[in-house]
Amino acid sequence: MSDRVYKVVVVGMGKRGKHHAAAFHANPRFEVAGICDIDTARLEAAAADLGNPKIGTDAAALAAEIRPDIFCFATMPNIRYDMIKIGVDNGVKLIARRIMELVRGAGVKTVVSHQHRYGEHYQKVKEIIASGAIGRVQTVYGHATGWMMHMMTHMIDYMSWFNGSYDADWVMGQASGTGKFSDIHASPDYIAGVIQYSNGVRGYVETGAGAPDVPEVDYWWRKCRIGAQGTEGFAETLTGGGWRAVTMDGVFSGPGCMNYDLDMPPYIADMAAWLDDDGAVHPCNIEAAYKGFEMMMGICRSVVSRGQIALPLGDGPAEIDALQGILGGTPALLSMEGNLKEYPNGVMVNG
Numbered sequence: 001m002s003d004r005v006y007k008v009v010v011v012g013m014g015k016r017g018k019h020h021a022a023a024f025h026a027n028p029r030f031e032v033a034g035i036c037d038i039d040t041a042r043l044e045a046a047a048a049d050l051g052n053p054k055i056g057t058d059a060a061a062l063a064a065e066i067r068p069d070i071f072c073f074a075t076m077p078n079i080r081y082d083m084i085k086i087g088v089d090n091g092v093k094l095i096a097r098r099i100m101e102l103v104r105g106a107g108v109k110t111v112v113s114h115q116h117r118y119g120e121h122y123q124k125v126k127e128i129i130a131s132g133a134i135g136r137v138q139t140v141y142g143h144a145t146g147w148m149m150h151m152m153t154h155m156i157d158y159m160s161w162f163n164g165s166y167d168a169d170w171v172m173g174q175a176s177g178t179g180k181f182s183d184i185h186a187s188p189d190y191i192a193g194v195i196q197y198s199n200g201v202r203g204y205v206e207t208g209a210g211a212p213d214v215p216e217v218d219y220w221w222r223k224c225r226i227g228a229q230g231t232e233g234f235a236e237t238l239t240g241g242g243w244r245a246v247t248m249d250g251v252f253s254g255p256g257c258m259n260y261d262l263d264m265p266p267y268i269a270d271m272a273a274w275l276d277d278d279g280a281v282h283p284c285n286i287e288a289a290y291k292g293f294e295m296m297m298g299i300c301r302s303v304v305s306r307g308q309i310a311l312p313l314g315d316g317p318a319e320i321d322a323l324q325g326i327l328g329g330t331p332a333l334l335s336m337e338g339n340l341k342e343y344p345n346g347v348m349v350n351g
């Protein structure tokens with residue numbers, strides 16, 4: 001194993017940025033060389049716990065000064081493109097988030113922060129399904145009470161993983177409610193989608209105020225249920241409430257709860273592995289995440305134009321803006337073009 005230490009810049013010292021910075025700092029394969037936030041109080045408060053790296057309020061200037069191997073940003077969705085551009089312009093090997101064309105064109109490895117999958121309960125459900133213990137998978141499902149731009153790519157990513165990472169042939173969807181159009185994670189209040197995977201498996205996904213409750217879980221953001229039904233049983237994980245399965249061998253259940261302290265270290269370690277070895281592709285790589293993102297945007301397009309939407313997506317209407325027209329909402333924040341290039345969740349890039 002290589003012992004090279006990779007230099008990291010982390011932008012955004014909010015909840016997610018601090019989780020990333022702490023996990024990099026705790027791993028000897030990385031040096032947190034710089035941190036950035038426009039809020040200097042946050043910046044100064046975070047620095048002491050991270051070995052007092054360079055600090056700055058201007059991400060571009062800090063990246064230009066440090067020239068990091070990894071540019072990680074955990075800021076809000078509206079500035080993701082600018083952040084990616086800073087990372088690419090400064091020759092990083094790994095940055096956090098968005099814009100396929102930009103990162104593909106620059107040849108940069110990218111990771112999207114679908115890190116829930118590192119939870120022991122997610123791993124256990126994946127293992128049961130992959131072992132064949134529930135027979136042939138017929139259906140995968142995922143629902144979350146959190147709204148679409150926060151949660152739907154998480155749900156789809158884990159559903160697709162449980163289904164062996166097959167592509168989708170087509171998707172279809174319906175949505176209601178406009179309250180969340182004005183949110184920075186602009187979304188319909190509720191949206192439901194059907195996914196037809198190329199191996200014949202059917203996926204069902206729902207997010208927002210209308211998705212089923214998960215009464216076993218108290219914490220609202222973790223009210224998510226993701227699983228698979230097969231010919232011989234089922235296996236599912238509750239983001240905040242362990243896992244359960246009925247298989248050809250009996251009835252089983254076990255613990256597990258989304259936990260950044262447990263999920264972030266292996267997710268970060270896999271970045272060093274990918275930087276060391278092109279073949280050790282990170283499980284949260286952007287190409288896989290992008291397929292899930294396309295499924296989500298295809299579901300939005302179906303709400304607008306009705307019927308099945310073939311994937312991969314070609315040119316089409318501005319889904320979110322058109323949704324606004326159909327549902328009668330206030331102006332949406334994101335256009336289709338922007339969305340196809342945007343990532344609603346964390347990403348990392350490398351060159």
Ligand SMILES: NC(=O)c1ccc[n+]([C@@H]2O[C@H](COP(=O)([O-])OP(=O)(O)OC[C@H]3O[C@@H](n4cnc5c(N)ncnc54)[C@H](O)[C@@H]3O)[C@@H](O)[C@H]2O)c1
Pocket residue numbers: 011012013014015016017036037038039042057059074075076077079113114115150185344345346
């Ligand atoms: N993968 C996950 O499980 C997960 C969970 C929560 C949030 N997220 C995503 O992470 C992102 C950040 O969420 P958060 O909860 O940490 O938000 P937050 O508001 O707590 O933190 C964002 C930080 O970015 C800073 N910032 C804003 N503009 C900046 C700029 N131009 N330069 C430098 N810093 C800037 C803000 O001052 C703030 O400190 C969101 O996009 C969210 O969707 C992902």
